[in-house]
Amino acid sequence: MIKVGIVGGTGYTGVELLRLLAAHPEVQLTAITSRKEDGLPVAEMYPSLRGRVDIAFSSPDKVDLTQCDVVFFATPHGVAMAQAPELLAKGVKVIDLAADFRIKDRAVFEKTYKIDHTAPELLEQAVYGLPELNREDIKKANLIANPGCYPTTMQLGFVPLLKAGLIDAGHLIADCKSGVSGAGRKAEIGTLFSESSDNFKAYGVSGHRHTPETAAQLQRYTSDKVKLIFTPHLTPMIRGMHSTLYARLTKDVSNEELQKLFEDAYADQPFVDVMPWGSHPETRSTRGANMLRLALHRPDNGDTLIVLVVQDNLVKGASGQAVQCMNLMFGLDEGLGLQTIALMP
Amino acid sequence: MIKVGIVGGTGYTGVELLRLLAAHPEVQLTAITSRKEDGLPVAEMYPSLRGRVDIAFSSPDKVDLTQCDVVFFATPHGVAMAQAPELLAKGVKVIDLAADFRIKDRAVFEKTYKIDHTAPELLEQAVYGLPELNREDIKKANLIANPGCYPTTMQLGFVPLLKAGLIDAGHLIADCKSGVSGAGRKAEIGTLFSESSDNFKAYGVSGHRHTPETAAQLQRYTSDKVKLIFTPHLTPMIRGMHSTLYARLTKDVSNEELQKLFEDAYADQPFVDVMPWGSHPETRSTRGANMLRLALHRPDNGDTLIVLVVQDNLVKGASGQAVQCMNLMFGLDEGLGLQTIALMP
Amino acid sequence: MIKVGIVGGTGYTGVELLRLLAAHPEVQLTAITSRKEDGLPVAEMYPSLRGRVDIAFSSPDKVDLTQCDVVFFATPHGVAMAQAPELLAKGVKVIDLAADFRIKDRAVFEKTYKIDHTAPELLEQAVYGLPELNREDIKKANLIANPGCYPTTMQLGFVPLLKAGLIDAGHLIADCKSGVSGAGRKAEIGTLFSESSDNFKAYGVSGHRHTPETAAQLQRYTSDKVKLIFTPHLTPMIRGMHSTLYARLTKDVSNEELQKLFEDAYADQPFVDVMPWGSHPETRSTRGANMLRLALHRPDNGDTLIVLVVQDNLVKGASGQAVQCMNLMFGLDEGLGLQTIALMP
Amino acid sequence: MIKVGIVGGTGYTGVELLRLLAAHPEVQLTAITSRKEDGLPVAEMYPSLRGRVDIAFSSPDKVDLTQCDVVFFATPHGVAMAQAPELLAKGVKVIDLAADFRIKDRAVFEKTYKIDHTAPELLEQAVYGLPELNREDIKKANLIANPGCYPTTMQLGFVPLLKAGLIDAGHLIADCKSGVSGAGRKAEIGTLFSESSDNFKAYGVSGHRHTPETAAQLQRYTSDKVKLIFTPHLTPMIRGMHSTLYARLTKDVSNEELQKLFEDAYADQPFVDVMPWGSHPETRSTRGANMLRLALHRPDNGDTLIVLVVQDNLVKGASGQAVQCMNLMFGLDEGLGLQTIALMP
Known part of the structure; x- marks a missing residue:
């Protein structure tokens, strides 16, 4: 089982990750952080997860994400770049659903997002997580910049x-x-x-x-x-x-x-x-x-x-694609946990 | 594998059955009838099913439903009562998502739906398919009246x-x-x-x-x-x-x-x-x-x-409940194929 | 022409008042206050009013509402009770679309809205603005509590x-x-x-x-x-x-x-x-x-x-009803400016 | 007062014409035809018009449209071209909200709409009813092709x-x-x-x-x-x-x-x-x-x-534009009856 952490689980890409990962046969949801909702069971915020997700939000300072095998960042821009270096140094894989590592050119990034890049040394090793175009690189990656x-x-x-x-x-x-x-x-x-x-x-x-x-x-x-x-x-x-x-x-x-x-x-x-x-x-x-x-x-x-x-x-455009990358990074079948059929009507 | 037939698969309860059954590990979709859409691949009408459902609609007169283990009727009122007797006689279980067998009192049924009941002899044996109230009867049933x-x-x-x-x-x-x-x-x-x-x-x-x-x-x-x-x-x-x-x-x-x-x-x-x-x-x-x-x-x-x-x-109120009944009727885990988490947002 | 002021024009009842009053033949929109949007032309916030409403929001401290004949309060609870006494004292009629004067029993009001009532002396004279039940009182009123x-x-x-x-x-x-x-x-x-x-x-x-x-x-x-x-x-x-x-x-x-x-x-x-x-x-x-x-x-x-x-x-349930009251208070035809036919579809 | 007839008043452009014309100060709604709804009061089909539109639908064979000053066709393609010649001959102006007279080139029309044009002699005199580009022609027109x-x-x-x-x-x-x-x-x-x-x-x-x-x-x-x-x-x-x-x-x-x-x-x-x-x-x-x-x-x-x-x-894209043309054709103020402010929210 892959131990998974989620940073910033209260937004839509976060709850979508929860929906997908809660049903993923090889995943153990280990930690989900939210400074504001510390202690709140996830299923109280999202009753759709009642009976399916048992953990609670934890304040970031109360949880050790380095125990995870992989951490997803479903956060605003700027959070992943602050925390990824330590996680990567300790062997934890990182998948960022925000923009921190999507643009290789630091100057273009900083002009576009109007913030300083605090981990520019990671820009080179970050892999753009579009499996259809970069599958082999994703398999070997430790740091994924999930596409917009x-x-x-x-x-x-x-x-x-x-x-x-x-x-x-x-x-x-x-x-x-x-x-x-x-x-x-x-x-x-x-x-x-x-x-x-x-x-x-x-x-x-x-x-x-x-x-x-x-x-x-x-x-x-x-x-x-x-x-x-x-x-x-x-x-x-x-x-x-x-x-x-x-x-x-x-x-x-x-x-x-x-x-x-x-x-x-x-x-x-x-x-x-x-x-x-x-x-x-x-x-x-x-x-x-x-x-x-x-x-x-x-x-x-x-x-x-x-x-x-x-x-x-929210799926192929965000959280589903991130899980697809995770599957590739951990040598699993690329489609594991991603077989839900579209809801129609 | 349970061989499943669906009569009337072009409506919403029909396509919802398809979504659920296509992902059900113990089901083989065997036949789906539609007089009007004979020959049309199901996935052409419902692109959400592309790559997941390979069969085509068949005209009712071209397909032998008695080869199925169970037949779902996702039809207007009156269809199931016409076809159920023959299917039941040949050992095929029947689950009717319409009203034909929901009301035990024939007179009340006929007054309510303004049609004659053509299979009143089946009213007694039909089991009202609400598992939370009638689970044991459903397990033994051959004919289910799925609740509204x-x-x-x-x-x-x-x-x-x-x-x-x-x-x-x-x-x-x-x-x-x-x-x-x-x-x-x-x-x-x-x-x-x-x-x-x-x-x-x-x-x-x-x-x-x-x-x-x-x-x-x-x-x-x-x-x-x-x-x-x-x-x-x-x-x-x-x-x-x-x-x-x-x-x-x-x-x-x-x-x-x-x-x-x-x-x-x-x-x-x-x-x-x-x-x-x-x-x-x-x-x-x-x-x-x-x-x-x-x-x-x-x-x-x-x-x-x-x-x-x-x-x-469409799920607990119709097709999901019908699959829940099917699981009980065939001795499967009641929740098989019914574990999808609600889509939020 | 009736000189009209609106306090709190940035919410939905406020913009609905603007829509109705801008087309009212006997109304001159004189002032609309918003502390936050001081100086912003109303039509910039609501382009639907371009070419129809020319005034800008004014900070409450920059505008003299006592020049108006009537002032509508489209504000959260508590604002009207603070400003109404002075306006009424100067002969300005007041129509409050919030709850400040809806409940005659001060204790019930304070328990319900969890704020102190700062103008309890006005509760008696306030008229509940439901024309179908209180028309004659509304005609004579200076202070209207517009119903929820x-x-x-x-x-x-x-x-x-x-x-x-x-x-x-x-x-x-x-x-x-x-x-x-x-x-x-x-x-x-x-x-x-x-x-x-x-x-x-x-x-x-x-x-x-x-x-x-x-x-x-x-x-x-x-x-x-x-x-x-x-x-x-x-x-x-x-x-x-x-x-x-x-x-x-x-x-x-x-x-x-x-x-x-x-x-x-x-x-x-x-x-x-x-x-x-x-x-x-x-x-x-x-x-x-x-x-x-x-x-x-x-x-x-x-x-x-x-x-x-x-x-x-927003109309009969709020701003339209308020205009209906205004018409009655000023001796106009009750339906003036209120003849818009419902938009269908 | 302009006596107005509407052919085909049961669709969305028809009911939108009714909404606009019922509030138009120079219009008298004289006839509205519908073969299917003959005798049905318009306000029964559209309760939004209760108290505002008193006439009933009439079967086309029961009403003499030549008594009107202008007739709007809110019909499928092909209807106006059949009826317009007679109306025009008797001095009734015609405004067609369908496509019959929008394309001057008969061959292109017939290829596009896959029907024969039965009044090609009118194509030349029909004026394309876009006031911003053709105002002067519209003023003199007897037959308007209202744009799509x-x-x-x-x-x-x-x-x-x-x-x-x-x-x-x-x-x-x-x-x-x-x-x-x-x-x-x-x-x-x-x-x-x-x-x-x-x-x-x-x-x-x-x-x-x-x-x-x-x-x-x-x-x-x-x-x-x-x-x-x-x-x-x-x-x-x-x-x-x-x-x-x-x-x-x-x-x-x-x-x-x-x-x-x-x-x-x-x-x-x-x-x-x-x-x-x-x-x-x-x-x-x-x-x-x-x-x-x-x-x-x-x-x-x-x-x-x-x-x-x-x-x-439905307004500037259809019925409002048609009324704008009518105003021009009858020498009225172009904006008469068209001053409704957009509904927001």
Whole structure:
């Protein structure tokens, strides 16, 4: 059994980790920290876990996380970088669901997140936890930077095309729509039910933190200069993410070849589903499941290719992906504990 | 492996059965019928099942259901009564999720559902599939009448009080709220998103089909005449049911005794959760899970006891309960395949 | 033109007042205060008001509210009682949308709201602003205690029955469901979209602040002792309130007489709509409109009468009712500025 | 008073016309037809109109629409073209909210809508009812083709840029999101609450009927060949449309100049609101109001300009726009009856 600790278990990625790990056959939930909720049984905050999770939140100063085999950080940016060095030094693996280790370039990180990086020496060894693109590195990693939810969809949608050299890397457009849970479990007016229900809006259009992360990752797959327009929108649903990706084709390629390119790219990937050409994937087809589905469209057979990508932002876009990484890091079957079928309706 | 057939798999209880059974370790999905969708792979209608359910819908006349060990009817009223006799005669167990065998009194059934009962000889042997109250009978049953969603909450909330003779059986009030999926997957204007979102209404207040079923079941636990006021409401959520039950106490009893009464009643029931006195259970704490949660309140310590009951109408209120019955009928662990934790948020 | 001031315009009842008053032909919006948003144009916070409301929020210490003819308090409890005495002394009328003057009995108020009452001398002169029951007093009032949203529905549903002496006053049950906007525009986790969407729950079942207010008002119409069970629930919709009222009939009365009782009671009330016997009013039929609709049911013609009542909690349940009072206080047509038709769908 | 008839008043654009026209000071609702609902009082189908609309639906063969001054067609495609010739011949003005007269090129129309055009002689005289672009023609028109909801947003967002010759007309991308009411009030499974709530999907990506209409209109403002990629999405909200428009700048132009271009273009337009540069308009800021709001963004000051456009699809996107046209056709103030402020929250 893998002894697992969670730092910051009161947010949505935290409780989603709890849901997944409580049902994972090789995991023993050992510690979950929250300074504010010290002593509170987890199941009192989240009655959905009654009878399934017996531990209580502990104040960070009362628990020894070095007894764990792996620690997940479901915290705001800045926490993992403070605690990871000691844990790693003591042989504990670390999976950070926040941004601390996602951007290799320290200066870009600090400009993007407006905080100093206090563990820059770890940036090099941190592995970007997208199994479909970095599986072998993840297996050997001690420190995982779990990708952001938006970046997961953009990379899995654009990378096959960039690798194949078929599109104009300088004019990528990602029009992305997220459920409200992506904003986290914070007391804020903007994400109140009465503010975000029956409403739709874009946000951060002039600049979002996920743009540099995604652009840097995409750049790894092409020698052309990547230029990405990323437009996030807030959608009145709890979970779910739909990214509508626009790429301009620069080579003469048939629709069949495009479809085959994606099918081949993801043939052995258990958590990527390439749907038939012209499908319209729905976010709900992934609700609660560690699955990303995508489909291709090419209006009027012109030079614009559209990739529709859906996932559950809290599962394949966050906690499920983190567990997928954990499985790989510990030599387990990649899909262990991740076989839940999407809830429909 | 149990060979399972499903008649009428295109509705919400049908696809919910598919979700549960596809992950059940002792089940082999053998046949699923739909006259209209003959030949269509199930996963094309429900992409959430891609990679998990490989069979296609078959027209009823093309498939031999007598090869199954058990057949679930997720059909409108009237279908199971037509097909059950032959299946039972050939040794196939039958679980009907509709109302055909829920009401023992044929005349009451026919008056309530306005159809003739074509298999009245089976009414006697049919077992009402509420494991918490009828477990031993279910284990021996060949024909299960799976309870309605509303009746499940009303019975599990009122029965301990009736059994103990603590309340006025002649003045029971059940103010119940259901998610829209309870109305089924039918092309109707009343349950369109634009009609039922951001809206709340009662329906069937002057008489609902679940009233006679519930009253007859409740009557089994008291010699006083049961009189039940049942007021269903449509709530703008997909899944979930919240029943607010009002009972007038007729005996001098303390709150502690009342709480203990319920805790004792459900101490060994894996799918009923008696929450601490004064809790407010939320429907989402059962979303996707085979679980019913309840809590007691007594305003001003007066003579009115309130029982708050929640469940997922499609799971404990329908398909999960049916699988629970199947497990009992086949001598399996009652909770096999029913361990999914509720999706939160 | 009536010069109007609003204290506390950043919440939902405040912005709803702005919507109504900006379109009111006899109103000049003169001042709106907010300590936190001093200087911010109202339309920047609420773009729905762009081009329609030109004033900015002012810090309370920068604006002289005594220049107004009437001041609305859309504030938390405790603010109006602090400021009303000076305004009234200078001849400014006051309409308080909070609870400060709703309960005549100071001790009950202080026990219920857990604050001292600092202007108890005004409790006597304050008029409870429910025009359908207190119209003549409102016309002469200088200080209005605008009723709570729940109490409005309970009173308009129960009072005709109590007045006529037809029901058991000692066993009134009100099972009420409110949209989330009723919880106000406060940064809180419990009313986040991801917490309250696709979910339903009761709250405050063991005791809610609106119970003493309602019970005291109901008591005015009967010599029997009123005992009210009030169970509020949170419903995943923005606006709307549905109260399901249960009363036990104590006299022999026909359904026709009951229907006529209500039709007569509200025959001349422009904002109460008695629907045909057995109707199921929907909350959306009042969305955005100053209208309360109700309908009667009597299951099995037994001794329980059900009154279904709907309104928009922010209009007839709060700001619309306040404007209705203002019209009466200033001798205007009662419906001026309140003719908006409900938004459907 | 203008005598108004409505053909097909049972759908969402029909009931929205009723809401607007019932409050219009110069309109007398004279007839509303529905073959299916003949004799049913309108307010029975739509209780929101109780006390405000007194007429009943009439079968088309029982009512003489030639007594009207203007007839609105809120019908499926094909109905207006059948009835308009006779009405026009008798001097009745016609406003068609469907597509029959939106596309001047008969062949394109017939290919797009897959029906024969039975009144091609009227295509020339029909005026495209977008007041911001065609006001003078509308004033003189007898037959109005009211624009589709999506096309309204795309035209008002792209046309100032095309007119000014600032963008690449051959690579326009419109990523549009619509509330579910845009799909109409039809009994269909796809738009059930349980199917479209808590879900997001694209549809018609490979080809939507609004593309030829929009492309043809946009073409009027540039000599370059217009090529439009239009991607519609279904959003879990009742009303509202958000179009995210992407245009590639081909000229050296400053952000200030771009902002001024739009502000000048819409300076005198009462129902278009150009928000400050970098704003994120929300659909709810137009809920129920005849208003379109837009804002400009230019990520990293690069060559991609983003125009965010919001409206209520049933008001400025349909029925409100139709009333705006009616006002112009009859020489009334353009905004008469269209001053409702958006409902917020």
